[in-house]
Amino acid sequence: MQTNNNKLNLFSFTMIVVGLVIGMGIFRTAATSAKDAIAPSVYFSAWIVGGLVALCGALTYAEIGSRYPVTGGYYKVFAKAYHPSIAFAINCLILVSNAASLSGVALIGSGYLLKLIPGEWNDIHKALVSCMAIIIFYLINLRGLKMSSAAQNILMTIKILMIVVLIGALLFPDKYAVVSSVQPQAGESVSPLDWIKSLGVSLIAVSFTYGGYQQTINFGQEVNHPNKNIPKGIFMGIAIIIVLYLLVNLSYYKLIGFEQMKGEREIAYVVMDKIFGTTGATVFSAFLFLGVLAYVNGLLMSNPRVMYAMGEDGSLPKMFAKQNEKTNVLTFSLTVFAAICIIILFFAQEFEKILSFTIFLDCFGMVLSSATIFWFRKKTKHLDGTGIYKMKLFPLLPIIFMSAYLFVGTSIAISDPSAAVTGVGVLAAFVAIYFLLHRKKSV
Numbered sequence: 001m002q003t004n005n006n007k008l009n010l011f012s013f014t015m016i017v018v019g020l021v022i023g024m025g026i027f028r029t030a031a032t033s034a035k036d037a038i039a040p041s042v043y044f045s046a047w048i049v050g051g052l053v054a055l056c057g058a059l060t061y062a063e064i065g066s067r068y069p070v071t072g073g074y075y076k077v078f079a080k081a082y083h084p085s086i087a088f089a090i091n092c093l094i095l096v097s098n099a100a101s102l103s104g105v106a107l108i109g110s111g112y113l114l115k116l117i118p119g120e121w122n123d124i125h126k127a128l129v130s131c132m133a134i135i136i137f138y139l140i141n142l143r144g145l146k147m148s149s150a151a152q153n154i155l156m157t158i159k160i161l162m163i164v165v166l167i168g169a170l171l172f173p174d175k176y177a178v179v180s181s182v183q184p185q186a187g188e189s190v191s192p193l194d195w196i197k198s199l200g201v202s203l204i205a206v207s208f209t210y211g212g213y214q215q216t217i218n219f220g221q222e223v224n225h226p227n228k229n230i231p232k233g234i235f236m237g238i239a240i241i242i243v244l245y246l247l248v249n250l251s252y253y254k255l256i257g258f259e260q261m262k263g264e265r266e267i268a269y270v271v272m273d274k275i276f277g278t279t280g281a282t283v284f285s286a287f288l289f290l291g292v293l294a295y296v297n298g299l300l301m302s303n304p305r306v307m308y309a310m311g312e313d314g315s316l317p318k319m320f321a322k323q324n325e326k327t328n329v330l331t332f333s334l335t336v337f338a339a340i341c342i343i344i345l346f347f348a349q350e351f352e353k354i355l356s357f358t359i360f361l362d363c364f365g366m367v368l369s370s371a372t373i374f375w376f377r378k379k380t381k382h383l384d385g386t387g388i389y390k391m392k393l394f395p396l397l398p399i400i401f402m403s404a405y406l407f408v409g410t411s412i413a414i415s416d417p418s419a420a421v422t423g424v425g426v427l428a429a430f431v432a433i434y435f436l437l438h439r440k441k442s443v
Contacts, residue, residue: 007222007223007224008222008223008224008229009224009229010224010229010232010233011153012153013223013229013230013233014232014233014236014237014240015153015237016233016237016298016301016302017213017233017234017236017237017238018160018237018240018241019159019294019295019297019298020212020213020295020298020299020302021054021209021210021211021212021213021237021238021241022159022160022163022241022244022291022294022295024105024108024109024292024295025205025208025209025210026163026209026244026245026248027266027267027268027288028108028266028267028268029205029206029208029209030205030209030248030249030252030261030267031261031262031263031264031267032205032355033046033047033202033203033205033206033209034202034252034258034261034262035261035262036198036201036202036204036205037198037199037202038190038194038195038198039190039195039198040253040258041195042190042195042198042199042202043202043249043253043258044249044253045199046199046202046203046206047206047245047246047249048246049199049203049206049404050203050206050207050209050210050245051210051238051241051242051245051246052400053207053210053400053401053404053405054210054213054238054241054242055235055238055239055242056397056398056400056401056404057213057214057366057370057401058213058234058235058237058238059231059234059235059391059397060370060373060391060397060398060401061213061214061217061234061369061370062230062231062234062235062389062391063231063373063376063388063389063390063391064077064217064369064370064372064373064376065217065226065230065231065234065389066226066230066231066388066389066390067376067377067380067383067388068080068376068380069223069226069230070309076309076313077217077369077372077376078090078091078368078369078372079309079313079315080372080375081371081372081375081376082368082372084313084315084434085431085434085435086368086431087310087315088310088315088430088431088433088434089427089430089431089433089434090364090365090368090369090427090430091306091310091365092430092433093361093364093365093426093427093430094306094361094362094365095303095306095307095337095340096340096344097358097361097362098299098303099299099303099337099340099341099344100344100358101299101358102134102295102296102299102300102341103130103134103341103342103344103345105292105295105296106130106133106134106292106296106341106345107126107127107130107345108292109130109133109288109289109291109292109293110125110126110127110129110130110133110289111126112266112269112285112286112288112289112292113129113285113286113289114126114129115282115285116282116285116286127345127346130345131342131345133292133293133296134296134300134338134341134342134345135338135342137293137296137297137300138300138334138335138338140297141297141300141301141329141334142327142329142331142334143327143329158287158290158291158294159290159291159294160244161287162284162287162288162291163244163248165272165284166248166251166268166271166272167244167247167248167251169251169254169255169271169272169274169275170247170250170251170254170255172255172275173254175255175274175275176254176255177254177255177256177257177260197411197414200407200408200410200411200414200415201411201415203404203407203408203411204355204356204359204408204411204412204415205355207359207362207405207408208355208358208359209245210241210245211359211362212298213234213237213238213241214365214366214369217230228387228389230389231389251271252267252271255271255274255275256270256271256274268284268288269281269284269285272284300334300337300338303337304330304333304334304336304337305330305333307320307330307333307336307337308320308321308323308330308333311333315434319332320332320333320336321333356412356415356416356419357416357419357422357423359408359412360409360412360413360419360420360423361423361426361427362405363405363406363408363409363412364409364423364427366401366402366405367402367405367406367409370398370401370402371398371402373394373395373398374395374398377394
């Protein structure tokens with residue numbers, strides 16, 4: 001049992017929310033989203049819709065977390081409301097997806113860092129630098145939640161300052177791209193059906209950029225006054241993210257131009273180079289790497305708690321539920337997750353190619369986990385009026401959230417059928433593994 005001194009306060013929890021969501025996405029996926037958008041109206045609609053969907057989801061998870069505040073909550077809501085095989089399969093998918101995301105983000109950040117060092121650097125060098133980053137934050141997390149939380153606060157402050165600098169580029173109208181003022185006319189002849197199809201595909205990259213906040217439910221018992229601070233932290237974190245994302249995208253659009261955005265990968269570097277020159281862009285890249293570390297740290301903090309929950313209820317071996325008595329660190333689970341990240345790291349160079357696959361897997365988790373709010377509302381009526389968070393506009397908000405992810409999943413299935421087929425196949429494989437493991441236990 002942790003004392004209040006070892007628990008997260010509202011500010012630290014809010015920073016974890018922001019840190020889990022704002023990874024490398026906003027510095028890269030804006031170009032992908034623009035490439036998939038047939039008009040600026042589609043592009044900005046995707047980012048607005050993505051923010052509103054994230055807010056609906058955040059409020060839904062806030063109530064789930066208040067009604068069921070336990071460590072490993074994102075796993076346990078599946079185990080509580082569905083068959084254990086579904087909980088096992090979905091959470092294995094989430095762990096693999098998160099490990100791949102962490103490794104890919106670390107790899108991209110390493111690429112930015114190596115730009116600052118003279119020499120010819122290849123993918124092996126980037127992977128080695130990424131491994132070092134993962135190992136360093138693995139060691140920090142071994143020191144305990146307070147230590148890792150403090151590191152998260154510092155790194156997130158750096159990352160937010162970088163985003164503020166990008167937004168500040170809007171204060172230089174003389175640097176605006178000339179084409180930006182006429183681009184909105186490009187969508188005038190677009191049919192409604194094509195517009196909707198384009199929105200669905202554009203939302204794939206946007207969904208990845210907004211994703212991650214649902215993992216905060218894993219900190220249920222480690223937040224001070226969870227009934228109040230979990231919903232407040234999630235709401236405040238998502239609100240901050242929505243505002244920052246929209247302003248950054250406006251900066252990209254104004255300074256680079258809609259058509260030019262489609263051909264850029266390091267889109268933030270282009271903006272900085274235009275405003276501050278090569279030296280400014282180089283300094284920005286250095287800080288960008290530090291910001292990436294906040295994302296790495298956030299996932300290393302949250303995902304071992306899922307393994308802990310799965311070990312605690314027997315879905316994984318009991319050693320995953322072992323906890324250091326002095327620091328409360330989930331040492332074995334943290335070590336295994338860090339090892340998975342490093343193993344995947346050497347396959348994460350093709351991160352962009354697995355984007356659709358990753359989001360398709362996320363669609364399963366988002367829809368099924370948010371749907372548990374209906375089950376928890378029915379089973380925990382006795383908690384109403386006891387001070388727990390209870391969302392307004394129920395059931396509209398969770399229905400909007402689930403419908404949006406069904407729309408994104410359908411868009412992926414249409415635009416990239418192989419990713420959808422692979423996703424369904426992997427899910428089925430994990431369900432089969434669950435029954436094989438439990439069949440052996442019963443024999």
